[in-house]
Amino acid sequence: MEHIVIIGNGISGVTTARHIRKLSEKQITIVSAETDYFFSRTALMYVYMGHMKFEHTQPYENWFWEKNRINLKKGYVKNIETKSKTLHFAEGDTLKYDKLIIATGSKPNKFGWPGQDLEGVMGMYHKQDLENLEKYAPNNKVCKRAVIVGGGLIGIELAEMLHSRHIPVTFLVRESSFWNGVLPEGESAMINREILNHGIDLRLGANLKEIKADANGKVKSIVIQETGEEIECNVVGLTAGVSPNIDFIKDSEIEIGRGVKVNRFLETNIPDVYAIGDCAEQHEGIDQRRPIEAVWYTGRMMGETLAQTICGNRIQYKPGHWFNSAKFMDIEYQTYGWVFSKPRENETHFHWKHDDDTKCITVCYNTTSNEFLGINTFGIRMRHEIFDRWLTEKRDIDYVMTHLIEANFDPEFFKHFEKDILKAYNNKLQLA
Numbered sequence: 118m119e120h121i122v123i124i125g126n127g128i129s130g131v132t133t134a135r136h137i138r139k140l141s142e143k144q145i146t147i148v149s150a151e152t153d154y155f156f157s158r159t160a161l162m163y164v165y166m167g168h169m170k171f172e173h174t175q176p177y178e179n180w181f182w183e184k185n186r187i188n189l190k191k192g193y194v195k196n197i198e199t200k201s202k203t204l205h206f207a208e209g210d211t212l213k214y215d216k217l218i219i220a221t222g223s224k225p226n227k228f229g230w231p232g233q234d235l236e237g238v239m240g241m242y243h244k245q246d247l248e249n250l251e252k253y254a255p256n257n258k259v260c261k262r263a264v265i266v267g268g269g270l271i272g273i274e275l276a277e278m279l280h281s282r283h284i285p286v287t288f289l290v291r292e293s294s295f296w297n298g299v300l301p302e303g304e305s306a307m308i309n310r311e312i313l314n315h316g317i318d319l320r321l322g323a324n325l326k327e328i329k330a331d332a333n334g335k336v337k338s339i340v341i342q343e344t345g346e347e348i349e350c351n352v353v354g355l356t357a358g359v360s361p362n363i364d365f366i367k368d369s370e371i372e373i374g375r376g377v378k379v380n381r382f383l384e385t386n387i388p389d390v391y392a393i394g395d396c397a398e399q400h401e402g403i404d405q406r407r408p409i410e411a412v413w414y415t416g417r418m419m420g421e422t423l424a425q426t427i428c429g430n431r432i433q434y435k436p437g438h439w440f441n442s443a444k445f446m447d448i449e450y451q452t453y454g455w456v457f458s459k460p461r462e463n464e465t466h467f468h469w470k471h472d473d474d475t476k477c478i479t480v481c482y483n484t485t486s487n488e489f490l491g492i493n494t495f496g497i498r499m500r501h502e503i504f505d506r507w508l509t510e511k512r513d514i515d516y517v518m519t520h521l522i523e524a525n526f527d528p529e530f531f532k533h534f535e536k537d538i539l540k541a542y543n544n545k546l547q548l549a
């Protein structure tokens with residue numbers, strides 16, 4: 118029987134395994150060095166914040182795997198020999214495959230900062246990072262201050278986590294405003310204020326120069342590049358982005374760039390070897406997507422797609438309209454379609470912000486045709502399926518603005534803002 122081996126028990130690997138099992142009787146083995154069982158990485162923050170136990174982040178009961186004849190192997194793959202179709206483990210053993218799926222996810226970026234490997238310095242990606250955080254930042258007596266380096270989605274989550282345990286946080290953000298490479302100016306500025314309102318010491322335009330150690334090799338302080346200021350701290354969180362976790366593949370014949378290079382069928386340059394999820398890199402981005410998509414739902418979609426191919430129905434990965442969601446402290450964020458930080462050529466942004474400074478939207482449309490291209494919403498929850506439909510139907514901006522209420526999750530609640538948003542939109546049209 119054909120043996121399918123999947124390296125990585127995250128959302129991508131596990132989705133592939135589940136769907137292969139639905140479609141076939143193939144032998145399936147999932148390998149992971151991190152944990153025995155699949156867990157939801159996106160829920161890690163809630164474990165530290167005390168909203169759930171780690172066991173609750175596991176979507177399947179432990180018996181699920183045996184019942185579905187999915188073998189689980191704990192071990193770190195240190196080398197892939199594609200000619201003999203063999204995996205070599207750091208633990209010394211080997212495993213043969215007929216088809217191999219690389220789903221090894223990401224790792225936190227480290228840019229060679231002095232002191233980046235000291236005790237008390239950690240990323241916020243793996244379960245081991247959570248364990249380190251519990252060890253070095255259990256409360257504000259053990260950890261008098263934490264410094265977070267890197268202002269993206271994971272950085273702000275870590276800030277919220279530490280804040281929930283009343284640990285003072287200094288947040289170093291390289292950019293002049295939070296996540297302004299992605300968010301339009303008004304939104305980014307609102308999130309700066311949200312961070313500051315939570316008592317977090319936000320430092321914009323600040324890079325890390327070095328991390329200093331005490332006599333025991335533990336973090337003592339950090340130094341800011343631009344000002345030379347030294348800030349005492351017990352924990353440093355490195356959240357300056359992630360990159361594909363593929364170092365162990367470098368010596369193999371599998372083509373890599375930043376990630377494992379794949380075509381639209383998620384196939385690598387080597388027959389019977391595939392890559393999916395955070396670690397896969399398209400030769401060219403699909404639509405306006407980036408070649409590497411490090412988000413949960415795309416990992417799941419790639420897994421579903423690849424299971425079809427593995428089971429004889431070779432299909433392309435077609436992710437559809439872009440969407441994403443996150444939370445910035447207390448403000449929920451959703452994005453549908455494309456709203457870039459600055460309007461691209463022949464694009465216009467319409468921005469509306471509520472006076473309470475916790476809700477805003479930015480709508481992007483084509484300046485000539487008026488076609489609706491995308492929306493960012495903050496503090497107002499909108500319906501994915503409606504925007505997905507409007508994008509497919511290529512609705513114009515007037516239609517979207519006058520039907521916004523249909524997209525709202527809570528139309529009653531939205532009634533309070535709708536008039537205001539429409540008034541602002543109509544004013545803008547008159548001024549234009």
Ligand SMILES: Cc1cc2nc3c(=O)[nH]c(=O)nc-3n(C[C@H](O)[C@H](O)[C@H](O)COP(=O)(O)OP(=O)(O)OC[C@H]3O[C@@H](n4cnc5c(N)ncnc54)[C@H](O)[C@@H]3O)c2cc1C
Pocket residue numbers: 124125126127128129130148149150151152158159160161162192193194195220221222223241242243271274362365393394395396410411412413414416442443
């Ligand atoms: C704190 C946090 C919050 C997030 N929040 C969101 C969110 O709100 N929305 C969203 O869309 N995305 C979010 N993400 C991103 C999302 O979690 C990832 O995109 C997703 O988990 C990637 O899944 P994956 O299956 O590709 O890889 P992973 O989940 O990284 O799984 C890969 C597994 O492979 C293992 N592995 C790697 N190399 C080897 C090896 N050589 N041998 C054996 N095992 C190996 C790893 O240890 C890991 O267990 C968040 C990520 C983090 C860290």
